Amino acid sequence: MIPVCEPLLDDHALANVAEAVRSGWISSEGRFITEFERRWAEYCGVGHGVAVCNGTAALAVALQALRLEPGSEVILPSLTIISCVLAVLDAGCVPVLVDCEPDTWCLDVAQVAARITPHTRAVMPVHLLGHPADMAPLRELADQHGLAIVEDAAEAHGAEYRGRRVGGLGTLGCFSFYANKIVTTGEGGMVVTDDADLAERMRGLRNLCFRRDRRFLHTELGRNHRMTNMQAAVGVAQIDRIADHLARKRRMADHYTERLGGVAGLALPVERPGVRNVHWMYGVVLDDAVSFDAAEFAQRLHARGVDSRPFFLGMHEQPALRERGLFAGERHPVTERLARRGLYLPSGLTLTESQIDAVCAAVQEALR
Structure with missing residues (x-):
């Protein structure tokens, strides 16, 4: 049987994992976490990366970071993975669906324009199977109506739109590093952004919202969405390839x-x-x-x-x-x-x- 997809790992990835194990930093801290975040953000052309445990968590953390009011509407394509809708619901928001283009299979921007209401606060384009959504008119709509853009770039590592890589075209860009992705960490994800405040907020949300001044005092609810140093070690080697x-x-x-x-x-x-x-x-x-x-x-x-x-x-x-x-x-x-x-x-x-x-x-x- 010829399988649909198999991950491609090399000796560099194995060496990085061995280094992480020998260092003792096998959980959610260590040099590979910060290196992976920095290098992936740079690759996407933005300033900050926040590594998480998977792509679903990336979407959830990204939407929660925006502090959208309960009942806010988020427009997204119907043709996508259920993770996108789950992230909208987890943020206390309302998913609003649009159809997709018959050739690119990405969301139809004309339909996005038609579904914007006074309650719309964000739009989530999905770059399906590696082809970017039509971002220029989408950005115009977002600017006109004051909307955040949360890109789901899980399936489009390295894809480009008018000379810029996806993930760096909106307010926040979300990635999955599942085993079948172009860059893999087995399980894993990341959110990239140019907004330093959003990045700092997402670092708290992924880590149970521990406060810097008093660790076990919680003034906000977060989740354990952390990536391990061993996973990041694989990711660093994957960026090289x-x-x-x-x-x-x-x-x-x-x-x-x-x-x-x-x-x-x-x-x-x-x-x-x-x-x-x-x-x-x-x-x-x-x-x-x-x-x-x-x-x-x-x-x-x-x-x-x-x-x-x-x-x-x-x-x-x-x-x-x-x-x-x-x-x-x-x-x-x-x-x-x-x-x-x-x-x-x-x-x-x-x-x-x-x-x-x-x-x-x-x-x-x-x-x-």
């Missing part, structure tokens, strides 16, 4: 596109002018003329030794959210179509060209 990882991802995407570009029944990933898609995962969408859906497509691929993963199911169709009275009666047709007809193919950094050829052959057989 990110240029190679990104080049590998783009070569793999080019190879897929070359092999699948003429195959009837498939829509392939795009790269809009002025952006750099890092192709975290290589997604494909079945044309409406294909008689079966993505679930059956995945079964056909699995029978031919190829693993795959479906696109997200829209947040407006999630039973756990609908049961809480959210998104009643909402329809987001582009999201619904992508959820039913989209999947992504094996895209791990360990994938060989011969394996990509085998995947492409299986795709063509499955479509016959």
Whole structure:
């Protein structure tokens, strides 16, 4: 079976972890934490990084840092992971959904404009599968209405929009370093920002809101969202490799596109002018003329030794959210179509060209 994604670690990462263990700093303090935060923030073109235990925690800490009033509205795409909605709810806010663009699969900025109300306080663009959302008009809207922008850049490490890296394009940028990400720490996340006050506040929120002047006196409630020094040690080594990882991802995407570009029944990933898609995962969408859906497509691929993963199911169709009275009666047709007809193919950094050829052959057989 050709897996969807496998992490790529090297001897540098192992050496860093060994150093962290020998130093005795194995928990949430140590030199690798501060180095990882500094270097990732610099990579994203901003001044501050706050490492946390995972990408979900990054979103939660970012929204809580903004001190949004209860009931404030946060606009985000329906086509995303449930972590985004959970972070909004945990902040005491109201998630407001928009549909996505049919080609980039990122949120439709025109719909964002239509859903802004006097209660809107933030917008959360999600850079899906490595392609940046359209940030220029989104920033104009945010400036016009006084909105914070919280980027979910979990799937787009190193992606660029008009010469700037994602994560550094809004008020706060959130990353995941899960095992399948371009930069991984196994589990882990980070929020980056140019706002020193927000960064300091997030450091408290991730650490149970211990006060600097009196550790066990709590005047605000936080969570234990800390990253360990050992995880950060892996992350530092991964930053050293990110240029190679990104080049590998783009070569793999080019190879897929070359092999699948003429195959009837498939829509392939795009790269809009002025952006750099890092192709975290290589997604494909079945044309409406294909008689079966993505679930059956995945079964056909699995029978031919190829693993795959479906696109997200829209947040407006999630039973756990609908049961809480959210998104009643909402329809987001582009999201619904992508959820039913989209999947992504094996895209791990360990994938060989011969394996990509085998995947492409299986795709063509499955479509016959």
